[in-house]
Amino acid sequence: MTDLSLNDALDAAAYALVGTRCRHAHLHDIRGELQTLQSSLELLARSARTQTDKSAIADKATALARRALANHEKALVEFVNQTTPHEEAAVAIDVGELVGSALRCLRNDAANKSITFKVESTPNLRIVAQPYRSRLLILGLFAMTIDELSRGSVVTVKLCRAESDALIEIQSAVIWPAVRGPEDLWSSATSRVPPCDLLLAVTSRWASANGGRVEPPQESQSHPALRLYYPRSLAES
């Protein structure tokens, strides 16, 4: 283990914050894959007891169990990468897929409060960023939006081009705070740090590391929106 910088500590806090908030969603995904494995084994056991078509059932059960194992391994790797800070290379990411995957993860949370996410997407919108960090940020911002809104609210997510950047705009009634710097957050850590402040500070730093920026809602906006800008990928078609 190495010494932690202030930024490392804030990153770890952001992972813990979002991971804790989304633990039900992660558990559901992991146990869903375990269900396939469990059922494949039961099918295999049944094939051993069957008098006829024994090999056909065994072959099918074995093939399904192999697919289930591969899926489960993938889900576990995704989970560990999604919940623990680690070095990541920046790669081209499809913004529509990034947002879609975060919304799939949180669909029960949104459904429980009858919150609707309307996504207005531009096809082939790509950015260059770290995939797990980016997903963590989007997941965290959406989860926080769900938590802050009242039942039946509507959130509009716009994904579009803004000159050389890609813009992820989250329009809702949530009142986001101004982005605070790490030192400011740290100095108030002896009392309490609101989750929104922590997540926005980390979002801002991670975005700027890739040449992007965060804009909290402005009073002058007719539809207040949190805006996340990332430079578009040159590989975008």
Added chain:
Amino acid sequence: MMRSPRLRVLYIEDNELVREITCDLLADDAREIVAVATGEEALCAFEASPFDIVVTDVSLPAMSGFELVRRVKQLAPSTPVILASGYPLNIDECRLGTQVRSITKPFEAPELQALIEDLCGAAAQASTVGSETGY
């Protein structure tokens, strides 16, 4: 009306592998399983023909399992429902009506079978008592 000796189970699961194997494990002489991937498909099937019980995953694309149960209960309030989830659910807190139970993944097929028999048995008993007492 005489209840069919073979239970009709409407099963909703968006994971193709889980859906396929669970169907193989549950279907037998005593149960007919109709399996679909989404809440919308489930509602179409439910409106087209009666089912003795609905078994649904909680996390589904578009319409969630909770929303599906609410819609099923609007159409047929006495239909028993089992919600399958990767995390333990507090069914009372979900306020989805009566005859609703949950099962946590990963579950064994006999565990789900027993829950189906239990709920359908209770529903049949309630229906018999209702008809005998004029309700």
